[in-house]
Amino acid sequence: MSKKDENGGGLSEEALQELVAASDSGARSPAGAVGRMLAVVALVWSLFQVLLASPLANYVLPGDIVNNSRQIHLAFAMFLAYTAYPALASSPRRYIPVHDWVLAGAGALISLYGYFFYDKIVQSGGLADDVDKWFALAGLILLFEAARRALGPAMAIVATVFLAYVFFGSSEWVPDVIRWKGASLQKAMSHMWITSEGVFGIALGVSTKFVFLFVLFGALLDKAGAGNYFIKMAFGALGHLRGGPAKAAVVGSAATGLISGSSIANVVTTGTFTIPLMRRVGFSNEKAGAVEVASSVNGQIMPPVMGAAAFLMVEYVGISYVEVITHAFLPAAISYIALVYIVHIEAVKNNMPTLGDRTVSLGKTVGGMFGFFAGFAALCYAVQYPVGWVVALVPEGAAWVLALLVGLAYVALLALAAQAPDLEPDDPNSEDVRLPVVSEIYKAGLYYLLPIVVLVYFLMIERKSPGLSAFWATMLMFVILLTQRPIKAMFRGQSEIANAAAAGVLDLVAGLIAGARNMIGIGLATAAAGVIVGTVTLTGIGQVMASLVEFMSGGNLILMLLFVGILSLILGMGLPTTANYIVVSSLMAGVVVQLGAESGLIVPLIAVHLFVFYFGIMADVTPPVGLASFAAAAVSGGDAIRTGFTAFFYSLRTVALPFVFIFNTDLLLIDVTWVQGVTVFIVATIAILVFTSGTMGWFVTRNRIYESVALIAIAFVLFRPDYVMDRMVPPYRQAPPMEIVQTLDAMQVGDELRVVVSGPDFDTFEPKDVSLLLNVEKDAPGAERAERMGFILMPEDGVMKLDQPMFGTPIESDLSGFDFYGDDPVRITQVKVPAEQPPQELVFIPALLLLGGIAYLQLLRQRKQKEVPA
Missing domain, CATH: 1.20.1270 (Substrate Binding Domain Of Dnak; Chain:A; Domain 2)
Structure with missing residues (x-):
C-alpha cells in the first residue's frame, strides 16, 4: 500500500496509524504468543494501577508494594519500552530480538532494586554502597536508552547532559558562571537512583498516583466511542459555517484534548478527518496543518489533564488540584476562542465556500454551543444538591443509593442512544460530504458525559484527590464498555446480545491495553526528568540560571521574562508535554520568582509555573523540532517547516497570554x-x-x-x-522606612504592605534589592505586627537596618539570600502603603x-x- 493517500494529501491511513503508534504506544506489534504476552503485561499494569488508586489498595495490596509503587510503575514502563519500541528504524517490527528481551528484563529488575533491597537502603539512610552505585548507573543507562526509544533522542540527550554536569561540572573547560564543585559517583547515584530526589522523585510519584488513571480514563473513553462522538458533534455544529472544518477542528481538538495527554496523538487522531476537509474549502496544506497543530497543542493547556502537568503543579506549587485547574481555565478558554476567530478571519479573507447544503446562522450556532457548555457546567454544579438530599435521608447506605441512581441515569441515556444508529467514522475524502445534524446525533452519545460528570463532581464538589476521582470515573467507564453494546442491543430488540456482551469485554481489554501502552512514554519521561530535577537540587544550577538570565537581561523585567520564555522554548524542544514541564519549571520557575522579586514584581508561584509551561509546550509547534507540526505535515502533505511557522503565528495569543497573566493575575482568577x-x-x-x-x-x-x-x-x-x-x-504612597512601625500601626487587618529590602548578596556580596508583599493579618500594635512578620528592626543614623529574621517567620526564606554579617548593612529602603x-x-x-x-x-x-x- 502506498505511503501517500490517493489524492496526494499526506500519509495513508496505515502510515498514520504507524506514526501514532511509533510516537505514543510503540511501533512494534509482534504476532502470536509473544504479542499476547505483551498485551497481558500491559493489561496487568493497568489493573495494578486501578487497584493502587482504589480505596481498597491498603487492604488488598501488601504494604511493601504500596510503598514501592513508583519502582513497580517504572519496571512496567521499562519492560514495555524495550519490547514495544524498536531500537532503530531498521530494527524488526514483527518479532523481538534476544538482546531486547535481555534489556527489558534487566531494566525491569533494576527498576525494582529499591523494592528488593528496601530494608538495606532504609538502614543506610539512602547512601549507596559500592554495589548500589553500579546497579544505579546501569539503571540510568537503561532508562536513558528506553527514553530514547519511546520519546526520541531529545529527552535522553538532555538528561545525559545534566548527568554529565553533575560529574564534570568542576572541570576547567566549564565556564566559571556555571561551574560547581562536582560529585563522586557514589554521591550522584545515591541522589539519582537510591533516594527519592532523582528518578524516583515527585514526578514519577505523580505519574504513578494520578497520571496513569487519567490517561487510562481517556483511553477507555475513546475506546467507547467518545472521541468520534465529540468530532461529529463539532462538525455538526460548525461544519456548515464559512471555514467550518477548521472551526470544527478547533472545537473537536479541544474536546479530545480534555482526555488526551499527547498533542501528537491529538493531531493525528482529529487531523485525519479535519485536514482533508479544511483543504477542500480552500485552506492550503500548511494552513490546514497549522490550524490542527495550534488547536491540538492547546489541548495541553486545557484543564483537567493539561498533559499531566496539572498534577505536577499540585506538588511543585503546593496548592490543590481544584485551584490549579481553576487558575488555568480562563487563559486556555480564551485562547481557544481566539483560535476559532483566527480561522474565521482566514475564511472571510479568502472568501472560502461552505460545506454541505444547510444554512444556520452563526448567532444560533454560538448560542447553542454556549448553552450546551453552560448547561453542562450547571449540571456538574447542581449534582451536589440531590446527592446532599440522599446523604441526609440515608446516611448509612448513601453510596449504594447514589450508585443505583447513576445506573438508572445511565440506562435511561442508553435507551435514548439506542433510538439513533451507532456513529461510524466518516470518510473526509468522499465526493459527497454530508455533515452530521446535531439534533439527530446528539442523543447517540449523551451517556459519554456521565463519567465526566462523575469525575468533575468528585474533583470539584467532593474535593477528593485526583487519583480517587479518576478511579471512580474509570470504574464507570468499565461498566459502560462492558454493557453499552448488549443493553443497546436489548433496547433495539436485537438477538445478538451474547455477541454484543463479548465485544464489550474485548473493548474493555483493548482500552486497558491501550491505556498502559500510552503510559510508557509518560512513565519514562517523568523518570528521566527526575534526573534533571535531581541535578538542580544537587548542584544548585537553578541559582546559576537566575544569574545568567539576570546578566543577559541587564535587570530589565520584560527582557528577563522574554529570555526565560526563549530558554523554556529551547529546553522544551523534542520533549513530551510532561517532561517538558518538569524540565522548564525545575530550571526556570525559580528564576522568574527571584528576579521578579528583585525587580519589585510579586508573582504568585502558579502564575510562574503556567508561564514556563506555556512556553515549554510551544516547542511542540516551533521549528526546527516542532513534533506536532511534523505530524500535521505528514497528514496534510505540506511542508513541515512552513506548517510550524504558520502554527506559531496562529499561536501568538498563546505566547502573549503568559506575559499578560504574570502582570495581571486576575486572568488566573486569583483572589x-x-x-x-x-x-x-x-x-x-x-x-x-x-x-x-x-x-x-x-x-x-x-x-x-x-x-x-x-x-x-x-x-x-x-x-x-x-x-x-x-x-x-499611583497605587501606592511612599512612607519613610524609619516609620515602618507607625505605618503598620495605622494599617487595617487585610491591608497589604510592600517593603523593599536592600543589602549585599550572601554569595556574590553584590548589592541587590528584594520586594516583599506582606499581609496585615492581626489587630495588634505596629511593633508586634513587624515582629510577627519577622522584622528585627535596628534603626541607626536615619537608616532602618535589619538583623537576620527568626526561623519560620514569613520573611525568613525571602531574605535568606542576604549577607547579614558583612560590613554593608541589610536595610529597608522603601515602604509602600496602598493609596486610594x-x-x-x-x-x-x-x-x-x-x-x-x-x-x-x-x-x-x-x-x-x-x-x-x-
Whole structure:
C-alpha cells in the first residue's frame, strides 16, 4: 500500500496509524504468543494501577508494594519500552530480538532494586554502597536508552547532559558562571537512583498516583466511542459555517484534548478527518496543518489533564488540584476562542465556500454551543444538591443509593442512544460530504458525559484527590464498555446480545491495553526528568540560571521574562508535554520568582509555573523540532517547516497570554469574586479577539497599519487596565522606612504592605534589592505586627537596618539570600502603603470607544468597497 493517500494529501491511513503508534504506544506489534504476552503485561499494569488508586489498595495490596509503587510503575514502563519500541528504524517490527528481551528484563529488575533491597537502603539512610552505585548507573543507562526509544533522542540527550554536569561540572573547560564543585559517583547515584530526589522523585510519584488513571480514563473513553462522538458533534455544529472544518477542528481538538495527554496523538487522531476537509474549502496544506497543530497543542493547556502537568503543579506549587485547574481555565478558554476567530478571519479573507447544503446562522450556532457548555457546567454544579438530599435521608447506605441512581441515569441515556444508529467514522475524502445534524446525533452519545460528570463532581464538589476521582470515573467507564453494546442491543430488540456482551469485554481489554501502552512514554519521561530535577537540587544550577538570565537581561523585567520564555522554548524542544514541564519549571520557575522579586514584581508561584509551561509546550509547534507540526505535515502533505511557522503565528495569543497573566493575575482568577471573575472573562475574551484582529490584519475588513497598531494597543489596555491607571494615579504612597512601625500601626487587618529590602548578596556580596508583599493579618500594635512578620528592626543614623529574621517567620526564606554579617548593612529602603485609586475598569471606556470608532470607519470603508462596480 502506498505511503501517500490517493489524492496526494499526506500519509495513508496505515502510515498514520504507524506514526501514532511509533510516537505514543510503540511501533512494534509482534504476532502470536509473544504479542499476547505483551498485551497481558500491559493489561496487568493497568489493573495494578486501578487497584493502587482504589480505596481498597491498603487492604488488598501488601504494604511493601504500596510503598514501592513508583519502582513497580517504572519496571512496567521499562519492560514495555524495550519490547514495544524498536531500537532503530531498521530494527524488526514483527518479532523481538534476544538482546531486547535481555534489556527489558534487566531494566525491569533494576527498576525494582529499591523494592528488593528496601530494608538495606532504609538502614543506610539512602547512601549507596559500592554495589548500589553500579546497579544505579546501569539503571540510568537503561532508562536513558528506553527514553530514547519511546520519546526520541531529545529527552535522553538532555538528561545525559545534566548527568554529565553533575560529574564534570568542576572541570576547567566549564565556564566559571556555571561551574560547581562536582560529585563522586557514589554521591550522584545515591541522589539519582537510591533516594527519592532523582528518578524516583515527585514526578514519577505523580505519574504513578494520578497520571496513569487519567490517561487510562481517556483511553477507555475513546475506546467507547467518545472521541468520534465529540468530532461529529463539532462538525455538526460548525461544519456548515464559512471555514467550518477548521472551526470544527478547533472545537473537536479541544474536546479530545480534555482526555488526551499527547498533542501528537491529538493531531493525528482529529487531523485525519479535519485536514482533508479544511483543504477542500480552500485552506492550503500548511494552513490546514497549522490550524490542527495550534488547536491540538492547546489541548495541553486545557484543564483537567493539561498533559499531566496539572498534577505536577499540585506538588511543585503546593496548592490543590481544584485551584490549579481553576487558575488555568480562563487563559486556555480564551485562547481557544481566539483560535476559532483566527480561522474565521482566514475564511472571510479568502472568501472560502461552505460545506454541505444547510444554512444556520452563526448567532444560533454560538448560542447553542454556549448553552450546551453552560448547561453542562450547571449540571456538574447542581449534582451536589440531590446527592446532599440522599446523604441526609440515608446516611448509612448513601453510596449504594447514589450508585443505583447513576445506573438508572445511565440506562435511561442508553435507551435514548439506542433510538439513533451507532456513529461510524466518516470518510473526509468522499465526493459527497454530508455533515452530521446535531439534533439527530446528539442523543447517540449523551451517556459519554456521565463519567465526566462523575469525575468533575468528585474533583470539584467532593474535593477528593485526583487519583480517587479518576478511579471512580474509570470504574464507570468499565461498566459502560462492558454493557453499552448488549443493553443497546436489548433496547433495539436485537438477538445478538451474547455477541454484543463479548465485544464489550474485548473493548474493555483493548482500552486497558491501550491505556498502559500510552503510559510508557509518560512513565519514562517523568523518570528521566527526575534526573534533571535531581541535578538542580544537587548542584544548585537553578541559582546559576537566575544569574545568567539576570546578566543577559541587564535587570530589565520584560527582557528577563522574554529570555526565560526563549530558554523554556529551547529546553522544551523534542520533549513530551510532561517532561517538558518538569524540565522548564525545575530550571526556570525559580528564576522568574527571584528576579521578579528583585525587580519589585510579586508573582504568585502558579502564575510562574503556567508561564514556563506555556512556553515549554510551544516547542511542540516551533521549528526546527516542532513534533506536532511534523505530524500535521505528514497528514496534510505540506511542508513541515512552513506548517510550524504558520502554527506559531496562529499561536501568538498563546505566547502573549503568559506575559499578560504574570502582570495581571486576575486572568488566573486569583483572589477574585464571582462577579469579578465573570467580568474578567468577558473583558479578556474581547481583548483576545481584538488582539487577534490586530495581528491578523482584519477586523470588519482589512486593517490599515495604524488600525492594527491601535487594535493591539486597545487589547493591551483591556488586558492591563492597571498599567494605565497606575500611571494616572499611583497605587501606592511612599512612607519613610524609619516609620515602618507607625505605618503598620495605622494599617487595617487585610491591608497589604510592600517593603523593599536592600543589602549585599550572601554569595556574590553584590548589592541587590528584594520586594516583599506582606499581609496585615492581626489587630495588634505596629511593633508586634513587624515582629510577627519577622522584622528585627535596628534603626541607626536615619537608616532602618535589619538583623537576620527568626526561623519560620514569613520573611525568613525571602531574605535568606542576604549577607547579614558583612560590613554593608541589610536595610529597608522603601515602604509602600496602598493609596486610594479610582476603579481601574474606568480605562475600559475610552478603549471601547476607540474600538467602536475603528469598527465604524471600517464599516464605512467596507460599504464603499461594495458600491464600487466590479
